[in-house]
Amino acid sequence: MAVDERSVIEAVSGLGLRGNEEGLIPAFGLYLTRHFSDYYNAASFAYLHAAEKKGPAAVAAARAGLIEAGHVCAFNTFGGIMLSQEWEAVVLPMLESREDWAHGIVAVINALGWGMWKIESLTPGEELQVSLRNSYESEGYLANHTTRNEGGVCFLGTGGVAGVMNLLYHGDIIDRPALTPDFYTKLFGAPERFVAEETECRAHGADACRIVARRAGSAGA
Amino acid sequence: MPQPIKHDLDANVTTLGGRSLVMHCHFYNCALQKAIEEGMGADARDVLRDSAAEPVRTQMLSLVDGDSSRVPEVASAVFRELGFGALDLSQVSRDGGVATVANSHYAMGWMVVEGAREEPACRFVEGFIAGAVAALGGHEVTSVSVVESGCVACGDETCSFTVEVV
Numbered sequence: 001m002a003v004d005e006r007s008v009i010e011a012v013s014g015l016g017l018r019g020n021e022e023g024l025i026p027a028f029g030l031y032l033t034r035h036f037s038d039y040y041n042a043a044s045f046a047y048l049h050a051a052e053k054k055g056p057a058a059v060a061a062a063r064a065g066l067i068e069a070g071h072v073c074a075f076n077t078f079g080g081i082m083l084s085q086e087w088e089a090v091v092l093p094m095l096e097s098r099e100d101w102a103h104g105i106v107a108v109i110n111a112l113g114w115g116m117w118k119i120e121s122l123t124p125g126e127e128l129q130v131s132l133r134n135s136y137e138s139e140g141y142l143a144n145h146t147t148r149n150e151g152g153v154c155f156l157g158t159g160g161v162a163g164v165m166n167l168l169y170h171g172d173i174i175d176r177p178a179l180t181p182d183f184y185t186k187l188f189g190a191p192e193r194f195v196a197e198e199t200e201c202r203a204h205g206a207d208a209c210r211i212v213a214r215r216a217g218s219a220g221a
Numbered sequence: 222m223p224q225p226i227k228h229d230l231d232a233n234v235t236t237l238g239g240r241s242l243v244m245h246c247h248f249y250n251c252a253l254q255k256a257i258e259e260g261m262g263a264d265a266r267d268v269l270r271d272s273a274a275e276p277v278r279t280q281m282l283s284l285v286d287g288d289s290s291r292v293p294e295v296a297s298a299v300f301r302e303l304g305f306g307a308l309d310l311s312q313v314s315r316d317g318g319v320a321t322v323a324n325s326h327y328a329m330g331w332m333v334v335e336g337a338r339e340e341p342a343c344r345f346v347e348g349f350i351a352g353a354v355a356a357l358g359g360h361e362v363t364s365v366s367v368v369e370s371g372c373v374a375c376g377d378e379t380c381s382f383t384v385e386v387v
Contacts, residue, residue: 006230013228017244018302022324025304030246033304033326034226036280037241039345040253042272047257050264065256073249080246112244113228113235134232136243156249 003094005107011090012111028080034113041140044155063155067196070159071166071188078105078163079179099124101168106130109160115139117157120210125169126218128194130161132209138202145203152201154209161211162188162196170194191216222298223284223291238280242303247330254327254344255335266344273348274355274362281356289357296353305346306380313350313384315358320350320367322380328373341372343380350382360386 017025017032025032044066051062081087082105091104099122106117115134122128132138137154152158166187167173177183187193196213200206226242228235235242258265277296284299285291293310300308300322307323322328322343331342351365358365366385371377 009230009233013230018226019304023301023305023307024324024326028246030248031304031326031330032244032246033250034235034237034242035245035250035303036273036276037243038276039272039348040243040245042276043253043257043269046268046272047260050261062260065260066253069249069252069256072252073245076248077246110233111228113233113241114243116231116233134234136234136241140241 003091003100003103003107005103005110008091008094008104008107009111012086012108015086028077028084028086030077030080037113037136037140040156041137041144044137045141045145045153048153059151063151066155067159067162068188070156071163072159072184073156074160074163074167075184075187076179078109078160079167079173081105081108082167082173083176083179098168098174101174102128102164105164105167114157126214128161128165128213130157130211130213132157132211135202135209138209141203148201148204151204152198152209153203154198154201154211157209158196158198158211161213162194165194165196165213222302223286223295226302237299237303238283240276240280240283247326248334250327250345251330251334254331254342266340269344270348270351270367271362273345274352274365277349277352278355278362279352281353285356289359292353292357296349296356300349305349308346308350310350310353313354313357315354315360315386317354317384317386320382320384322346322382325373325380328380331374337376338374340375341369341380342374343369343372343382346380347382350384354384354386358386 051058118131120129141153171187194213195216198211200210226237284295297308306325309321312318327343347367351367354365355362368383370383371381
């Protein structure tokens with residue numbers, strides 16, 4: 001059975017995720033916010049630009065730190081969603097294979113306001129290629145900066161795509177593991193983990209952002 | 222809420238008061254702040270605060286439609302709706318005052334993810350309040366100083382913010 005992305009998007013959008021009387025949005029075992037993309041972008045790009053003034057080592061550290069935040073997001077948010085009652089009720093009935101789970105979580109992501117993710121190709125256990133349109137990161141960059149000479153800016157997206165593969169093909173989220181710090185370390189710290197790279201970015205002049213995740217140490221990773 | 226949050230299902234773009242909104246959890250919010258604080262050191266506080274202030278100022282101006290006296294009410298409603306906690310601006314005027322936040326997403330989130338910290342955690346909230354007071358008083362955001370004087374993540378009972386217009 002193919003994942004009906006539109007019905008997933010409409011279902012998640014219809015969950016009424018808004019602050020309760022305490023001003024909190026508890027959902028998927030998390031506390032959510034509907035946050036300002038301008039905030040994330042201004043803070044992240046200020047960090048990146050400050051690093052670029054210091055040199056390559058500082059840039060590498062900044063990129064790694066920002067992508068690591070994306071890993072944390074993927075592990076907890078994607079993982080939390082895939083373990084949730086809402087997933088079980090809305091998405092799980094459409095899923096027959098592990099690959100369907102990747103399409104299912106991308107459908108949910110496409111209800112979070114991040115822009116439209118599309119799986120361009122998925123080689124089970126090996127590689128995931130995702131294109132992003134209306135990425136809030138690259139579109140936010142272009143709203144306030146000129147096109148970059150090098151390097152993409154979709155750090156959350158990069159960490160997120162790696163996270164999808166780590167949850168499905170390195171860890172086994174289908175087996176409903178607890179999302180513990182030890183499990184995080186296993187998924188994102190082990191030699192056989194997946195890592196992702198943004199190969200094209202709107203902020204670098206491309207027509208869309210493209211991110212590929214492969215095993216660390218594999219050709220192209 | 223003065224306006225509903227709008228979501229374009231085809232583009233996956235959400236907006237309120239002309240500003241794009243994206244959904245993220247306390248793990249990511251704290252992880253991003255931690256990355257920037259560790260990477261930028263003493264400069265991080267101003268970066269985090271300033272990154273919030275201007276978007277909030279322009280959103281407030283859009284939402285109150287010319288009646289700036291409504292900013293405290295609207296800002297508190299938006300803050301709650303978006304999941305940041307319960308913001309009380311009743312003791313804040315266009316000239317400053319003291320704001321409080323109960324159930325601060327950032328303070329509570331930080332305690333859950335990282336545990337207690339020595340410096341206040343609610344840098345985004347400082348910027349949010351600065352943006353709201355700037356909209357209320359017709360100030361530039363750089364003219365509004367907001368300092369978190371007590372934070373749950375530091376062991377205080379509530380998160381409180383001293384607001385001054387300079």
